[in-house]
Amino acid sequence: MRVEIIHSLAKTYYLETNDSSFRGRMTNGGHPFPFDTVKYDAMEKESCIVGMVMAWSVITLESLVNHLLAERLNNKNLAVMAIEYPRQITDKLKIAKSARSELAKKLIILADSEEENSQFTSLADELSETRNLILHDKPFELIDYGEGEVDMMHFRSRGDVLDSSWRYDDLTDFYEKCDKVKSYAVSIFPVEVMGVEEISFSKLVSG
Numbered sequence: 269m270r271v272e273i274i275h276s277l278a279k280t281y282y283l284e285t286n287d288s289s290f291r292g293r294m295t296n297g298g299h300p301f302p303f304d305t306v307k308y309d310a311m312e313k314e315s316c317i318v319g320m321v322m323a324w325s326v327i328t329l330e331s332l333v334n335h336l337l338a339e340r341l342n343n344k345n346l347a348v349m350a351i352e353y354p355r356q357i358t359d360k361l362k363i364a365k366s367a368r369s370e371l372a373k374k375l376i377i378l379a380d381s382e383e384e385n386s387q388f389t390s391l392a393d394e395l396s397e398t399r400n401l402i403l404h405d406k407p408f409e410l411i412d413y414g415e416g417e418v419d420m421m422h423f424r425s426r427g428d429v430l431d432s433s434w435r436y437d438d439l440t441d442f443y444e445k446c447d448k449v450k451s452y453a454v455s456i457f458p459v460e461v462m463g464v465e466e467i468s469f470s471k472l473v474s475g
Contacts, residue, residue: 271328274321275439275472281314282436295435311435318434319402325446325469326371326399332467333374333453340378340457350377364389369396375449379456388452391445398442443469 285291290304334351341347349357354373358364364376372392411419446469
């Protein structure tokens with residue numbers, strides 16, 4: 269429900285500029301002038317809301333995996349460990365060595381296998397990295413060497429620099445990735461949990 273509500277806000281701002289020449293020039297690297305302050309403001313708000321949608325989509329996805337883990341693992345203490353501290357389990361079992369995110373590690377625990385399905389663990393890592401870039405904004409240092417020479421040092425060692433210009437159009441590909449990970453998780457343990465089968469991120473764009 270949270271994702272649906274935030275998505276509707278992103279769509280509202282998107283529709284304010286969708287058919288404008290200004291949006292086309294801004295998204296395709298054209299000349300910004302004549303500048304439209306109203307549409308620029310709407311596009312900036314759209315970008316912020318799209319980032320929120322992406323973050324909440326991954327949070328929702330991981331929540332679904334948590335529910336599947338709780339259903340699959342008979343031992344309550346083990347289920348709690350898998351949900352709260354998946355890295356401790358995978359490190360102890362010496363599995364999921366290439367998986368970076370907790371979401372990817374949870375998928376491997378859910379599959380109860382030492383073999384990683386790299387297609388989906390890589391997707392889980394990518395989605396988690398996007399969420400972390402949005403939620404855990406990190407500082408940077410701007411170094412001015414004079415005569416127009418400027419360098420920027422980011423205080424991060426993981427992931428790319430945050431892309432502050434995400435647009436509504438980017439959600440189509442992003443939602444497809446979320447649906448792939450969700451479908452994989454459900455295929456591992458096909459059980460009806462809180463209507464998980466009915467959840468489709470991609471339908472938010474087409475709906």
